[in-house]
Amino acid sequence: MTEATENMSDKRKGLMFLSGNEAVARGAWEAGVKVATSYPGTPATEILEALGGYPEVDCEWSVNEKVALEVAAGASMAGVRALASMKQVGVNVAADPLFSTAYTGVNGGLVIVTADEPGLHSSQNEQDNRYYAKAAEIPMLEPTDSQECLEFVKIAFDISEQYDIPVFVRLTTRICHSKSVVRPGKRFEPTRKQYVKQARKFSMVPSNAVQRHFDLERRLTRLEALANTFEHNAHEMRSLEVGVVTSGISYRNVREALPDFSVCKIAMTWPFPGQFVRNFASQVKKLYVVEENMPFLEEEIAALGIPVEGKQQLLRVGELSATTLRRRILHVSPGQKGPVEGLPPRPPQFCPGCSHRGIFYMLGKKKFVVSGDIGCYGLASLPPYNAMDSLICMGASITMAHGFNKVSDPNDRAVAVIGDSTFVHSGLTGIANLVYNGGVTAVIVLDNGVTAMTGHQPNPASTWKLGGKPGDMPKPTLDIEAVCRAMGVEDVTVVDAYDMAAVDRAIEGRKSSGRPAVIIVRGPCTMVDRRRRGAYMVSGDCVRCRTCFKLGCPAISVEEDAVAILEFLCTGCGICAQVCPKKAIRKACDSFPDKGKAAAGEDESPADKVK
Amino acid sequence: MKDRPVINIFFAGVGGQGIILASDIVAELAFRAGFDVKKNEIHGLSQRGGSVTSQVRYGGKVQTPVIMEGDAHFLVGLEMLEALRWAHMVRPDGRIILNRHRILPAPAVLGEAEYPADAAETLAEYAATLVVPAFETASEMGDVRMANSVLLGALSAFLPDFSADDWTAVLSENLKPGTLRANLEAFDRGRKFASDAADKGKAV
CATH class of the missing domain: 3.40.50.970 (Thiamin diphosphate (ThDP)-binding fold, Pyr/PP domains)
Structure with a gap:
């Protein structure tokens, strides 16, 4: 972990304050992971970045998620623990190896972290990857905070090796990017498992694959028994009027919004712990499911013939905050006025100096x-x-x-x-x-x-x-x-x-x-290449034609009804000067400390070249 | 400690203003003081000059990292329009700490929308609002990036759980050594401004 975090741990008796992503990395490190792969994608990116800080782990940015999972699967086959992390849509790219590694199983433990995005803060869809666990027939764990991120990744490696199967750990944005208090442990150094040639296990030609499919179904039966007795699934009995089945971040929102309700907390979402949920349902008068996006748990419960309510009240779109739960289930509104109406939006823009x-x-x-x-x-x-x-x-x-x-x-x-x-x-x-x-x-x-x-x-x-x-x-x-x-x-x-x-x-x-x-x-990313080429300014020749506004540059603004370039934001890229039909935008040489250099051509911008 | 009610602090600003560091500092302070703490923010596209929020919750036991609407004890607005956008997050008996600073959003630059003229008055309808000249103070001190230190100073005056020394310790470890002394001064100015205002009943 980073130095800052280590320092902090001293200050509170060995505790750390980690994001879910950092805690996943810590858990993988403690579990003795040797190889970690990923392709950057919000909200999963920081998992590999954090793992990169541990010298014992061979980490790589793979070129895509399919490659990442295959590299991890290869390391697993060679006998070490391996982890591949990705955002929700990355699993689509990795789906090809995913389905077949369920058949082959593992040698060293193989854990796949999927970071889903209810609320699509930085994604093109809200797909619910719990269905991948069911479709590929591999187990899935869902932590509810950073402490569980750390613990569940370690458990996932154990399950992977004990049941000979890759294991999913599913996070969502609010788990990935929330920090909470974590009690770390020590690294376990597993001995590398011997690689023995087993083509019938790892080579999925049809005659082998069909046997592995039979084997997978046997493994799943054993995993279902595990799910029903999994120590992190919990019945929390309070009022018996209403019981809520929930998992992941929704568990935390239920505890916040509905503190008097009994809760059936599902930590192992797949295989679905049907008997465990049935026992809970038999103790409460009314059963709700609170889950973001798709009615995954609800469908499993309904399939058992248990009356249950969920998506009748709760949308499939977006996150289910504690505010939303209070509004929709308790019919209680916040004790404050609603949002101020009619405010201008603030859409993100290309950075000043962006080469796009x-x-x-x-x-x-x-x-x-x-x-x-x-x-x-x-x-x-x-x-x-x-x-x-x-x-x-x-x-x-x-x-x-x-x-x-x-x-x-x-x-x-x-x-x-x-x-x-x-x-x-x-x-x-x-x-x-x-x-x-x-x-x-x-x-x-x-x-x-x-x-x-x-x-x-x-x-x-x-x-x-x-x-x-x-x-x-x-x-x-x-x-x-x-x-x-x-x-x-x-x-x-x-x-x-x-x-x-x-x-x-x-x-x-x-x-x-x-x-x-x-x-x-x-052209370089202006956030990486921080060199600045001297700010531009708007001269008196400006006729306010607004052509430069079409560049959507945060450095171009209006001050007292005149077009102005905000010097502290301007990088000197010179694009505005090139599109200005009146050539009214010029380099503010006087305010540029390196003007001597610029004049000598060392820092010449293309705008100058065009002239 | 276990029974301590949870305190909720909501930060709103514009990408690039340093909101993540500001909220990290508060969260770390609470962590060191022995509280249960959760902190949440949204990364990604929002970094490109869009609206950014960050939330810190601390107390005996914190469940969700996300503050409920109308439940923030403090709304710290790094920019006035963004404070308005999140005004409904603050409790009616909470407090808004507002940087007197405007950053025009693209639609206002393009002339398609008007920047709200009466931000402080509107915010005061939601909760007691302390308008802090953080941007001006930082400008006077020679670096607008110190505005957040002024704001944290103002916030610190309302958080009796942490002493000025606690703040200094955390700020010292999180800010670049070269800028630390000036930032600590900016923090002190903000703290004094808020204490004076509270004494005069300005922020009530």
Whole structure:
């Protein structure tokens, strides 16, 4: 763990104050995990970042979640404990190995952490991954706070080895990103299990797989018995008028909102502990289920023939806060007035100096159909950019544009826009498909050399690895330009993200050229490359045409009805100066301490080059 | 300690204002004092200049990390519009500590929406509101990033569980050594401002 946390632990008799993600990492470390893999994704990202602080663990940012799970499964087969963590939609990517590793089982323990997002704070959907546990027939544990995150990960490794099966630990955003008090333990060093060749266990050709499926069903029967006696499932008996079956963060919200109700706390959600719930139900007059998103527990209870209420009162959409539970179940409103009405929203924007700003300004201006992808640049869907028509999942920009363009006139063709990390995650296959099938799509790769939206993790297009820092390597291990050429794209071009004239030239014509093209728009993430190039200012030539407002730059504001650039936010990227039709935006040289350097051209911005 | 009622503190601001560090400091203070503590915030897209909130709850036993509407003892507004957006979180008998500072949201810059003119008056309809010139104080001191220290100082005047020394200890470990002395001064100014205001009955 970090130094700060260790210091803190001294101050309170060995206790720590950890987020759910940090506690998962701590639990995995205590369980003796040797290999940990992940692909960055909110709200799961910090699990691997925290594990990266433990020298005993071999951690890697894999290029996607399928790869992450397969790497972990390989380490497990070799005989060590391994963990793969990912956000909820990452499990879709990893679903292929997931279903078959349930058949093969494990050698060293294998734990998969899924971090779901009720309320979709930073996701494209609210899928409920409890159904993956049921569909893949693997057990699932659901902690309710950081202490349980730590404990349940350790238990998950034990179950994995005792029952020869991968085990899910399911978190949700409020578990991942809430800190609470944790009592840590010591690391257990498991002896590495011997690897013995067992093709009938690990090689899933049909004749082997069918035997492993029979075996999986036998393992599940034993796991169901475990679920019904699992020590962390609990009956908490209070008033017997109403009993609530719940799990995860909902347990904490029920305890807050409905403190007098009896509670059946489910820590092991799958296999469903039917007998345990039936015993609880028989003691209370009325049975409720409180669960976010889908009626997973409710369906299992109803299937037992037990009368139960849940989604009649509670929505499938969004989180179920204690406030919501009091409102919907107790019909009690907060003792305060409702929210102030009519307030202007505060939509997020590209950061000042962001290398994505120029290209999306240009795409919006040209009114291109833009097939988008997952990353910070999803913001381009929103005003004032309005420069993204679709966004569904990692890598879909290229493939959806290819499909769209099969039936579009040359002038109406879509262009694909994808970031470097997403390109490596799921874009490479789209390029191969595009070239092989004679596609005509122009693909714009936004290369800022980092997985930015999740907090600046490195990927193969970066110059560092987990635990390192930018610039550790002279160049990225993956050369996007060379890869595209090698896959058969003849028209590959690279432009400076801050050179608007060059960006314009690069995209003009390629949309309708009739052959695949890749345009790499290159510029650093301004949150990683903190160099500043001297602020700009608005001169008296400004005619308030508001063109610069279309850039959606937080540094461009209004002060006393005049357009103004906020010096403390301006990075000096110069894009506004290039789009200003009156050339009224100029470098505020006087306020720039390094103006000598700028004049000497060392820190010259593309705006100056254009002039 | 086990029976101590839970105190709820809700922070509202704009991405980039340093809300996470400010709430981390309060949570750590409560943790060291021996309370059960839960702290929650939402990461992700909200970091890109959007609305950001963070919540700290401490007491004998804390269940959910998320404060119920109308149940925050303190609403600390790092920015006025964001304080308004979350005004319904504060208890009627709670207290709002407001940084007198505006950051225009994009729709206001574009002229599509008006920034609310009477934030403090509206907030006072929800709970007693102390308007703190944190941004101005920090500007005078030469670095607007110290505004949060001024606000934490103001908050500290209303939290008898923690002494000024407790605060100094936690601030010292969480702030960069180079900026520490100035931040501690900013904290003191905020603490004094709130104490004086409370004495004069201004914040009631």
